[in-house]
Amino acid sequence: MTSPDAPHNRWSDLDRPPLNVAALRRGLLRPGGLWSSLDVVESTGSTNSDLARRAGSLTEGTVLVAEEQTAGRGRLDRTWTAPPRSGLFFSVFLTPGEVPVERWGWLPLLAGVAAATGLARSAGVDTALKWPNDLLVTVEGAERKAGGILAERAGDGVVIGMGLNVSLRADELPAPTAGSLVLADAVSTDRETLLRAVLRSLEQWYGTWRAADGDAAASGLQAAYAAGCATLDRTVRAQLPGDRSIVGEAVAIDGDGRLVLSTDDGLREPVSAGDIVHLRGVEGGLT
Template structure:
């Protein structure tokens, strides 16, 4: 008796094919390196950045065992079930503009997912790729987290080096996802589970956005990045409960994102601008 083929195969990434597609003269990416296993691609690449790794370095792993989220939260994923990648850029832009690199990755991730998978992804401020409740498969009543993004800045060499990582759930089953609100492309009905194609699409979208943003001197408004972010951010226009340090909670309506990537929330005492570092959680309100 022959066994049934796996309907969700998890083949390894093809490094040579990725280099052939993504590394080119005059392009952003210098080398695509794939590790069989590591704790965190962000941690590894941040260490390499401090040691002088070049602008445009990309580090991917087949199996991330100690991923890093916001506020030090950890996570792990099964081998070859997710796209876990970090990239290093050394932008010639004002330090004040670097807060836009995490949102830039978010816009890139949403664009790649929509284009390849058909899943109606959006952004949740500041750094999650989600599938909004009303657009999810089945009768889901809550937003599903498809990907998390984390950016880290190192100034040890004088000029800033920024590592931006994304962990995108691709072929995990429900039982393999780390938290209740997490979703995968597989779970949302996508047949596009080729991690190599997804990686090429994410890096291609990032390069296009980054090139225009740096040409505008890191100005998110002039480059169109701020507008693209607002267009894909499902948080805007919704009632929210913003959990702040010290157990404080701000309730109001998310009215916008300003030129510094801060969330604007109109509450009982007027409008307040919140940076990602000011916030523990943003939850739906109402």
């Protein structure tokens, strides 16, 4: 008989049960739907890397979920680690072939809107978006990063990965600025419920955006992102490639998904890539 204390025993951590892949497939895979396959692995380095390596043989709508990521990646090659079964770590493969490639840059922002929408419904948590790819929750009155999104070109499509802290306790957080759904007083931390909600929301937003040929304004994506973006109307510092930085007020998300900064000299400068630091805002402080 297997010891009840075995590290991978189904009942070894009742607060963090494993995902039920059969139930997830029943709830998400359907004829005519976006999601074509769903697999859950116990541990992997990075679900994004795994799908990117297989991009040439994948069908659109492939979903790969990991109970644990040992080498999860964020933007700017940052690492993303968390205890096993403490969050959602997954990647999806999409092929928006008929959408002009110059509009594919909206996909990580679309994933952010989809995640925020899905989590509001399933977890009862107000999730804000920090441009371009962070998911923020409020913990004890302060904004904290609970998740991130990474989109990468792979073959003829895009791999979009998401990491979300669900049940991490305060002593498990990787940094003082991090948070989790449980610390944000989520009404549900059931990972299957959350994953189904986020993937269904992603399917809906992706379908609407694709039907509009990737036009973010026509699909409502641009307005939805702006409405949920915590970066807008705040003073920020944009750390740009080449060790250049800009400080200004974030005033808009333009039609290409860029963050528009208004600087002290009256110029408006669109930022397409960079690390953003929230300097001052309604709550004050640095994030």
